[in-house]
Amino acid sequence: MHELQPQFIQVPAVAPALHAAELAAGLLSRPAHVAPKHLYDPLGCRLFEAITALPEYAATRTEAAILAAHGQDIARALGRGLTLVDLGAGNCAKAASLFSLLQPSHYVAVDIAAEFIAEALQALQLRHPRLPMTGVALDFSGHFVLPPGLPGGPRLMFYPGSSIGNFEPAHARRFLQQAREQSLDGALLIGVDLVKPLSQLLPAYDDALGVTAAFNRNLLLHVNRQLGCDFNPADWAHVACFDAEASRIEMHLRALRGVRVRWADAQRDFAEGEHIHTENSYKYRIEQFDALLHEAGWSDTRCWTDAQQGFAVFAAAV
Numbered sequence: 001m002h003e004l005q006p007q008f009i010q011v012p013a014v015a016p017a018l019h020a021a022e023l024a025a026g027l028l029s030r031p032a033h034v035a036p037k038h039l040y041d042p043l044g045c046r047l048f049e050a051i052t053a054l055p056e057y058a059a060t061r062t063e064a065a066i067l068a069a070h071g072q073d074i075a076r077a078l079g080r081g082l083t084l085v086d087l088g089a090g091n092c093a094k095a096a097s098l099f100s101l102l103q104p105s106h107y108v109a110v111d112i113a114a115e116f117i118a119e120a121l122q123a124l125q126l127r128h129p130r131l132p133m134t135g136v137a138l139d140f141s142g143h144f145v146l147p148p149g150l151p152g153g154p155r156l157m158f159y160p161g162s163s164i165g166n167f168e169p170a171h172a173r174r175f176l177q178q179a180r181e182q183s184l185d186g187a188l189l190i191g192v193d194l195v196k197p198l199s200q201l202l203p204a205y206d207d208a209l210g211v212t213a214a215f216n217r218n219l220l221l222h223v224n225r226q227l228g229c230d231f232n233p234a235d236w237a238h239v240a241c242f243d244a245e246a247s248r249i250e251m252h253l254r255a256l257r258g259v260r261v262r263w264a265d266a267q268r269d270f271a272e273g274e275h276i277h278t279e280n281s282y283k284y285r286i287e288q289f290d291a292l293l294h295e296a297g298w299s300d301t302r303c304w305t306d307a308q309q310g311f312a313v314f315a316a317a318v
């Protein structure tokens with residue numbers, strides 16, 4: 001039998017110079033900020049995997065439990081046999097656990113971390129030798145357009161893990177619109193972390209083992225490589241807080257002492273206590289997210305949650 005091999009499409013990243021300019025502008029602004037996509041270098045991807053196994057971080061487990069409990073119902077709502085487009089595929093494990101339920105005709109794994117999905121897809125293809133697979137290395141955190149050369153529609157756009165929470169709400173609406181256009185009259189399956197008591201929210205982003213702190217501080221090592229600068233992670237403390245008005249967890253790095261960082265022809269002095277803002281993670285209410293889906297042009301929305309309503313899985317059609 002002819003063995004299938006995963007195909008790969010590398011969508012050229014923004015020109016390195018633009019990338020560096022964006023990073024430099026963020027570091028030079030007051031307060032300083034770095035986009036959360038810089039959390040995901042190969043080590044960052046592994047640290048995030050470790051976060052999902054922490055007792056304090058329930059989102060990933062709860063989403064898996066919802067999908068396991070309501071899988072048949074969800075598959076009926078979405079339809080079977082579509083092209084499954086896995087957005088932010090990572091190790092591809094979540095989508096793979098749905099293959100038998102959704103019976104996709106083609107699996108498309110999309111992620112910014114090219115090496116990470118390449119490895120994961122090679123291993124997955126061995127376990128599913130008859131399912132055509134394509135890996136797309138793409139940064140969809142800005143404008144989201146899939147490259148040509150992918151199978152036609154309809155497509156099931158799968159965006160699990162509440163990664164939508166890392167977008168500002170207006171950006172989330174735009175992303176959901178773009179996902180609808182690119183579903184080619186298909187469907188959407190998306191996981192959303194919900195508002196919950198602070199006593200659960202804060203430890204999820206500031207765990208006792210310090211894995212989230214390592215994940216946050218590792219961003220500095222990634223920035224060092226991207227910009228050629230000289231951050232020392234030991235100079236920075238991890239900070240997680242909740243902005244109730246904006247309904248979002250914020251992650252920051254706080255300078256433990258005065259720090260001078262140099263790169264190319266620039267430098268930035270951080271005073272002790274100054275912050276670099278590295279991530280927002282928005283927490284939604286069910287009706288709020290449902291409204292966002294409709295504003296983005298999705299209809300026939302349905303939603304499943306756990307008993308505590310800590311997490312929601314939404315299905316929608318065009």
Ligand code: AVI
Pocket residue numbers: 051059161162163164165166204205212279280281
């Ligand atoms: C990927 N994303 C949904 C995670 C979140 O919960 O916002 C990233 C994360 N940051 C800290 N812990 C996990």
